[in-house]
Structure formats: structure tokens, C-alpha cells
Amino acid sequence: MKNAILLLSAFLICGAGWSQETKNKKADIDAKVASLLSKMTLEEKVGQMTQITVTVFEDPAKPGYFDAAKLKQGIQDYHIGSILNVPNPGAPTTKRWQETMTAITNEANKTRLKIPVLYGIDAIHGASYTAGATLFPQQIGLAATFNTNLVKRGAEISAYETRASSIPWVFSPDLDFPRNPAWSRMWESFGEDAYLSAQMAVALVDGFERNDVGSKYSVASCMKHYIGYGSTTTGKDRTPSIIPERILRQYDLTIYEAAIKAGAKSVMVSSGEINGTPVHSSKHLLTDILKNELGFKGVVVTDWKDIIYLNTRHKVAETKRDAVRIAVMAGIDMSMVPEEFSFYTDLVDLVQKGEVPMSRIDDAVTRILRMKFELNLFENTVANLKDYPKFGSEEHILEAYKTAAESITLLKNKDAVLPLNKTDKILVTGATANSMKYLNGGWSYNWQGENSDVYAADKSTILEAFQNKLGKENVLYTPGADLEKEDDAEIAKAVELAKNASKIVLCLGEKNYTETPGDISDIYISKSQIKLAQALSKLNKPIVLVLNEGRPRLISDFEDKMSAVVQCYLPGNEGGRALVDILYGDVNPSGRLPYNYPRYPNSLEKYNRKYTESISENEQNNDAKYEKSYLPQFEFGTGLSYTTFAYSNLKIDKTEISTTDEIQVSVDVTNSGKRAGKESVLLYLSDNFASITPEVKALKRFEKISLEPNETKTVKFTLNQKDLQFVNQDLKWIAEKGTFTIQISNLKKDFLLK
Known part of the structure; x- marks a missing residue:
């Protein structure tokens, strides 16, 4: 006991010391920011709020290299504080990034105050704009792992390799909450559940920033796209949303709140509009809620041209100058202009004429300078490549492979056709x-x-992964179909080849895309691919359907004819070999769907639907000809394994609780099969009756475990009062007295909130 007390005392002393050190560091940075701000002219301040794309400064005769006069103009004449994007033609090596950042740094050091330029990049699944970097699954695949430790480790590697590229700021994580599977950026999100999204958001922020964003191995994260961006009524990118604030608060906002508490340094604003108000023009969303209510102290940056779009697209500003005033007064700190200097000239004029107060400028610049000091940019802006020996290393590649393997989701395995x-x-x-x-x-x-x-080119496609495992001579191949264009001759060739095979691996999906180029009007998988699937199915041979897609494209026209269905999402550079290892049983699949996979285009209910979304006519008139309305192709959380897991002994420590109690939950999980495997244990909660119509169930906890054959583990969870609450009509989080049901697998327990 004495030793325990001594250890506790030491821990408390260390904790107090760390806390004091953090406070001292913050106070030191605040003092430096205040001192620097006091020396700055209006023009220098507004320059800090201006972000320009790197290609503006390139020499037209030498793409990818700077025109010295243009770079000087941007940094010395317009005092720009931030640059983003990728030099032409794309994906420089770490050496070229070093040269690029050295040129920018040298120019910044010639300015009066020598304020470093903050460089930002879309490194959303690894240092994806650097040649030779380790690329992980896209975010929807990360969500499918249900493994926050794995996701955090991936973010650490991404941060390491991004810093090796001399870049300190990444536009990630994407915290959008998609409500329409047609949306072109669904794969950049964590899927349809707010709790899962929040936990994954924290994992990424922790991995990127590692409690020391000034480290040469850490980067500043940027949450995006605040807020409501993924909920367009049309399903098309950058189109309007209609979302009551009660819904925004109960779902979307909780994801950002979790990331802010984790320490996210910046946020990018949604390009969309909610209930007729563009988010860039909403003081209520940007200042009242984000900055004041949530206490966000970081930088609020726009997306591409979005202040200009207040004038040209949204039509809430009569001029670009008026758009600048509206956005800055709403709470924007930095404008991704990004191809001209109109924001700078307009904002300087607005302040000089008293239309924007200097206090608003000082607040914005304080936030920007604070982040630059926190990133240690005043001491170091260019990477020493010798400090990054693990860039693109086998160690990092192995982590990407493991993440891809845990993301890939087995949805169907009829007659154990797999492995x-x-x-x-x-x-x-x-x-x-x-x-x-x-x-x-x-x-x-x-x-x-x-x-x-x-x-x-040095990575393996799905076909190449098969050939590497079996030898080229043992794998038959033909494309079979184009993604869009129908080709009867190619289908006939695939059918003929299939006659010589015992099993068919059918790889279907989507083209590569993001943002508006990914907009679609039909969520069925393309007709050319459906035609191929149906032609092959007539051979009555086992078909393993492999889906490579960023959103669930409907497969209901032929899914019943497939022996197995495997969802790969967008698994990254190591996805091909991870998939093939799963198909042959070298790896046991453990991914789970982070969304409902719909069966019909007009039946898009989420797993946590309301009861009225599940009405079955035969409940009322006992007429079997009516089908139940809730019938997804595969439900959220679906994921099969090559082993089996048995759940038993669900326990709760209380059957009645007060409004201050927590509740302890435990369940035994046994690997009842013959293979080692990983299982995501999902805890759902149902509020059985409430003044706001309750959800059928909502995910509240999850944990991924590994089990050997016949091994049993007891998994424990703690639920708190916030887990019982919902947002009422007064926009307050409340829990109401009554019965709640906990569900894990097929086991349920009730408890009463008194």
C-alpha cells in the first residue's frame, strides 16, 4: 500500500508538472503573439489572413518552379500568411518539397517581421501529395476498422511523412456527416454514425498532433467542413441543406466538439448553405456556436474561393468586397482566396473605412500567429531529410497493409465459398x-x-496481387466491362474465360473522383457492370463480388446471384494484396460497415432510424403481400469472419439509476470457431419512450478485440448521463425518466432512469 501511495503521489506530481509546463508554454506563446501583433501594420495583418495557391507563383515556362518576382510580390507586397496546394505537375519528392519550402522561407525571411508562411495540404490518407509516401485507406475504410488505435497510428505515420515533406498543416480529418449515399464525398467521411465519427475524429487528431504539434514529427489538423456539408437535399456536392438546429446539435456538432476537445488547431468551413444561409456568412454558426459556445481558439479557414462564391454563387453579397465584409464579420480568420489578391485589397479598404473593426482583424491574426508559434515555425520551417529515415519505409507500409486488412468487410459468404x-x-x-x-x-x-x-506503379492492383500469390499462369483475366461503356464483346470474352475457371472474382465499383466531378444522378452501380455480373451469373459458378467504391452503389439487381460479397471501400496502395490475403484466408476479415448499404434508391433509411421509418403494413393488417419498409441490402455494423463469435453473460451493475449515476456493462465474447479472429463488439442503446421521437437504437460504445479459438474475453463499457440524452426543442441536452435498453449482439438488458 505504501508503494502504491508513493507511485500515486509521483504520478500526481508529474501530472501537475506537465500541466504547469503546458500553462507556461501557452503563456509564453500568448506573450509572443501579443508582442508581434503590436508591431504589425494593417496590411501585414490582413496579409496573414490571406491564403494563395502555390501555382500562382510558378514560372509559366517552368511548371513546378517559382517565378522569383511573383513569389516576392505575394510575400513582400501582399504579406500573404499562407500557401496551399501542390506545385505542377503534382506529387513532388521530399527533396522537391524541401526546395519549394526553402524558397518560400527565404522570401519570408526578407520581410520586415520575418513571419513564416503557413503551408497547408490535402494529406487525407497519408502524405498523398508526395511521391513515395505511404497511402492508407480513405476515411470510410478507417471507420470500417472500428479500431481507433490503428487509426491513430496511421495518422502518426501520415504526420511524420507530411513533415518530411516540410509541410506542417493538413486539411484533415473530414468530419462531415453524410445523409445521402449519392454524395460524392461520402468516402471522405466516417459514415453515418455520429458516435463512431467522433471517436475516429479524436483518433486522427491525436495521431496528427500527438500533444506536441511543434514536434518535427507532428502536424496541425484541420477539421472539415464545418458544418452540415454532407447533408445536401439533392445528394450533389456544394448544394443546399435543410437541417434543423436541433438535428445539427444532436449529431453533426458532437463530432466537431469531440475533435476540438482533442486539440484540433483549425477548422475549414463548409462550402454549402443551411436553411438558406451560407455557412461562411453565418455569425451564429461560426462565432456564436463554434468560437463562443464551443470555445474554439484555433484558425477558421474557408474552402476554395468560398468568400468569392458568396457573391457569384450564393448571391447573398452584391459584390466581392461585400462578401469579404460578411464573411470576416461572421468569423472567418483566413480566406483560401486562392488565385488572386482581391480578399487582401478589399479587406484593407474595409478596415480603413471603418466597415470591419480592427478588433475582428486582431482576433483573426492572433489565432493565425498562435498556430504558427505552436507549430514552431519561427524556429524551423524546412525538414532535414536525415530526420525522416522511415519515410515510405517497410514499417510504415506494414501499418497501411494492416489497416487495409482490418477495413475490408465481408458482407456475404454463402456456403463458405471463402476462403x-x-x-x-x-x-x-x-x-x-x-x-x-x-x-x-x-x-x-x-x-x-x-x-x-x-x-x-510499384504497388499491386487486385489482379497483380492475385498473380503475385498464385503465379501469372494460374490466373485468368479480362476486364469484362468498362465502368460506363457497355461492351458486349468484352462480356462475351469474360463469359468464355469463366468456363475454364472454377470460381470467379468479379471486381466492380466506381471511377476515381471527389467533389463535383463525382456527382451522380443514379446510385445503382453502372449498367455496363450490372450486365457483366448478370451474364457471368448464368454460368452457375461461384462468384465472389469485390466492391471498390467510395459510396454504396446499389447491387440489388444481382446480389442474390453472388456467392460472396466483399466491400473494399478505397483501401489505398496496400489494398490489393490485403484483399487477396483475405480471399485466401491468410488474413481473417474483421471490417464492419460504417453505413447502411441500401437496397433501393428510394429507401435510404439509416440504421438508427425512427420507428415510423420501419412501419410494416402487415403489422397493421396482417397482409403478407406488404413488405417491411426497412430492408437495407446490408445493415450498419455488418461484417463476417471466417470464425464465429458467441456472446453471453451480458451484465449491468444497476437496473435503476439516478440522474447522476454511471452504469457499468460487461459481456463475454467467445471465439467459438477454429480460426483466430478479431471482433468489433458494438453496444447500442435505445431510449424506449421520449418527448422527441426516439431512435430505434444508437451506437454508444465499441471495442475491437482479438480472440484465439475457444478463447473468451470479458468486454467492459461505462455509460454516462450524456449517453442517455438528446437535444430537445429548446436546444438543450436532456435525459428523460424511463426505461432504456442496452443491446450487444443479440443480447439485451433494460434499466430504469428514475
Whole structure:
């Protein structure tokens, strides 16, 4: 006991010391910011609020290299505080990034105050704009792992490799909350559940920033896109949303709140509008809620041209100058202008004429300077490449492979057709079978990701992974179909080849895309691919359907004819070999769907739907001809394994609780099969009756565990009062007295809130 007391005392002393050190560091930075701010002219301050894309400064005769006069003009004449994006032609090496950042730093050091330029990049699944970097699954695949430790480790590696590129700021994580599966950026999100999204957000922020954002191995994160961006009524990118504030607070805002508490240094604002108000013009959302209510002290930056769009698209500002006034007064700190200097000239004029107060400018610049000091940019802006020996290393690649393997989700396995036998003759076919573009998706080496086959030429496509495992002579292949264009001759060729195979691996999905180029009007998988699937199914041979897609494209026209269905999402550079290792049983699948996979285009209910979304006519008139309305192709949380897991002994420590109690939950999970496996244990909670119509169930906790055959583990969770609450009509979080149901697997327990 004495030793325990001594250890506790030491821990408390260390904790107090760390806390005091943090306070001292913050006070020191605050003093430096205040001192520097007091020396700055209006023009220098407004320059700090201006972000320009790097290509503006390039020499037209030498793409990728600076025109010295243009760079000087931007940094010395306009005092710009931030640069973003990728030099032409894209994906520089770490050496070229070093040269680029050295040129920028040298120019900044010639200015009066020598304020460093803050460089930002869309490194959303690794240092994805640097040649040779380690690319992880896209965010939707990270969510499917249900493994926050794995996700955090991936973010640490991404931060390391981004800093090796001399870049200190990443526009990640994406905290959008998609409500329409047609949306082109669904794969950049964590799916349809707010709790899962919040936990993954914290994992990424922790991994990027590592409690010391000034480290040469850490980067500042940027939450995006605040707020409501993923909920467009049309499903198209950058189109309006209609979202009551009660809904925003109960779901969307909780994700940002979790990331802010984790220490996220910046936030990017949604390009959309909510209930007729563009977010960039909403003081209520940006200042009243984000800055004041949530206490966010970081930098609020726009997305591409979005202040200009207040005038040209949203039509809430009659001029670009008026748009600048509206946005800055709403709470914008930095404008991604990004191809001109109009924001700078307009804002200087607005302040000089008293239309924007200097206090608003000082607040914005204080936030920007604070982040620059926190990032240690005044001491170091360019990476010493010798400090990054693990860039693109086998160690990092292994982590990307493990993450891809844990993300890939087995949705169906009829008659245990998987795992495959290495003696089987296999036909690999389908439009996504032989390209790295479809494994990586957008934001990979360049905006739309169309150059992945060039930059990732040393990586394995799905076909190449099969050939590497079995030998080229043992794998039959033909594309079978184009992603969009129907080709009867190619389908006939695939059918003929399939006659010589015992099993077919059919790789279907989508093109690489992001943002508006990814807009679609039909969520069915393309007709050319459906036609191939249906033609092959007539052979009555086992077909393993492999989906490579950023959103659930409907497969209900032929899913019943598939023996197995495997969802890969966008698994990154190591996804091909991870998939093939799963198909042959070298790896046991453990991913779970982070969204409902819909069956019909007009039936898009989420798993946590309201009861009225599940009404079955036969409940009322007992007429069997009516189908139940809630019938997704696969439900949120679906994920099969090559082993089986048995749940038992669900316990809660109280059957009645007060409004201050926590409740302890435990359950035993046994690997009842013959293979080692990983299982995501999901705890759902149902509020059985409430004044706001309750959800059928909502995810409240999860934990991923590993079990050997016949091994049992007891998994424990703690639920608190916030887990019982919802947002009422007065926009207050409340819990109401009554019965709640805990559900883990097929086990349930009730408790009463008194």
C-alpha cells in the first residue's frame, strides 16, 4: 500500500508538472503573439489572413518552379500568411518539397517581421501529395476498422511523412456527416454514425498532433467542413441543406466538439448553405456556436474561393468586397482566396473605412500567429531529410497493409465459398480489377487521383496481387466491362474465360473522383457492370463480388446471384494484396460497415432510424403481400469472419439509476470457431419512450478485440448521463425518466432512469 501511495503521489506530481509546463508554454506563446501583433501594420495583418495557391507563383515556362518576382510580390507586397496546394505537375519528392519550402522561407525571411508562411495540404490518407509516401485507406475504410488505435497510428505515420515533406498543416480529418449515399464525398467521411465519427475524429487528431504539434514529427489538423456539408437535399456536392438546429446539435456538432476537445488547431468551413444561409456568412454558426459556445481558439479557414462564391454563387453579397465584409464579420480568420489578391485589397479598404473593426482583424491574426508559434515555425520551417529515415519505409507500409486488412468487410459468404483454395483456377475480371486509381480514389497524388497508376506503379492492383500469390499462369483475366461503356464483346470474352475457371472474382465499383466531378444522378452501380455480373451469373459458378467504391452503389439487381460479397471501400496502395490475403484466408476479415448499404434508391433509411421509418403494413393488417419498409441490402455494423463469435453473460451493475449515476456493462465474447479472429463488439442503446421521437437504437460504445479459438474475453463499457440524452426543442441536452435498453449482439438488458 505504501508503494502504491508513493507511485500515486509521483504520478500526481508529474501530472501537475506537465500541466504547469503546458500553462507556461501557452503563456509564453500568448506573450509572443501579443508582442508581434503590436508591431504589425494593417496590411501585414490582413496579409496573414490571406491564403494563395502555390501555382500562382510558378514560372509559366517552368511548371513546378517559382517565378522569383511573383513569389516576392505575394510575400513582400501582399504579406500573404499562407500557401496551399501542390506545385505542377503534382506529387513532388521530399527533396522537391524541401526546395519549394526553402524558397518560400527565404522570401519570408526578407520581410520586415520575418513571419513564416503557413503551408497547408490535402494529406487525407497519408502524405498523398508526395511521391513515395505511404497511402492508407480513405476515411470510410478507417471507420470500417472500428479500431481507433490503428487509426491513430496511421495518422502518426501520415504526420511524420507530411513533415518530411516540410509541410506542417493538413486539411484533415473530414468530419462531415453524410445523409445521402449519392454524395460524392461520402468516402471522405466516417459514415453515418455520429458516435463512431467522433471517436475516429479524436483518433486522427491525436495521431496528427500527438500533444506536441511543434514536434518535427507532428502536424496541425484541420477539421472539415464545418458544418452540415454532407447533408445536401439533392445528394450533389456544394448544394443546399435543410437541417434543423436541433438535428445539427444532436449529431453533426458532437463530432466537431469531440475533435476540438482533442486539440484540433483549425477548422475549414463548409462550402454549402443551411436553411438558406451560407455557412461562411453565418455569425451564429461560426462565432456564436463554434468560437463562443464551443470555445474554439484555433484558425477558421474557408474552402476554395468560398468568400468569392458568396457573391457569384450564393448571391447573398452584391459584390466581392461585400462578401469579404460578411464573411470576416461572421468569423472567418483566413480566406483560401486562392488565385488572386482581391480578399487582401478589399479587406484593407474595409478596415480603413471603418466597415470591419480592427478588433475582428486582431482576433483573426492572433489565432493565425498562435498556430504558427505552436507549430514552431519561427524556429524551423524546412525538414532535414536525415530526420525522416522511415519515410515510405517497410514499417510504415506494414501499418497501411494492416489497416487495409482490418477495413475490408465481408458482407456475404454463402456456403463458405471463402476462403478460396489456392488450387482453384480463378478468373479475375471487372472494371476495377487492374488499376491503382480504384484502390486509392481521389486526393491521391493529385485532386481526382487519376495519376495513381503512374505514382504507385510499384504497388499491386487486385489482379497483380492475385498473380503475385498464385503465379501469372494460374490466373485468368479480362476486364469484362468498362465502368460506363457497355461492351458486349468484352462480356462475351469474360463469359468464355469463366468456363475454364472454377470460381470467379468479379471486381466492380466506381471511377476515381471527389467533389463535383463525382456527382451522380443514379446510385445503382453502372449498367455496363450490372450486365457483366448478370451474364457471368448464368454460368452457375461461384462468384465472389469485390466492391471498390467510395459510396454504396446499389447491387440489388444481382446480389442474390453472388456467392460472396466483399466491400473494399478505397483501401489505398496496400489494398490489393490485403484483399487477396483475405480471399485466401491468410488474413481473417474483421471490417464492419460504417453505413447502411441500401437496397433501393428510394429507401435510404439509416440504421438508427425512427420507428415510423420501419412501419410494416402487415403489422397493421396482417397482409403478407406488404413488405417491411426497412430492408437495407446490408445493415450498419455488418461484417463476417471466417470464425464465429458467441456472446453471453451480458451484465449491468444497476437496473435503476439516478440522474447522476454511471452504469457499468460487461459481456463475454467467445471465439467459438477454429480460426483466430478479431471482433468489433458494438453496444447500442435505445431510449424506449421520449418527448422527441426516439431512435430505434444508437451506437454508444465499441471495442475491437482479438480472440484465439475457444478463447473468451470479458468486454467492459461505462455509460454516462450524456449517453442517455438528446437535444430537445429548446436546444438543450436532456435525459428523460424511463426505461432504456442496452443491446450487444443479440443480447439485451433494460434499466430504469428514475
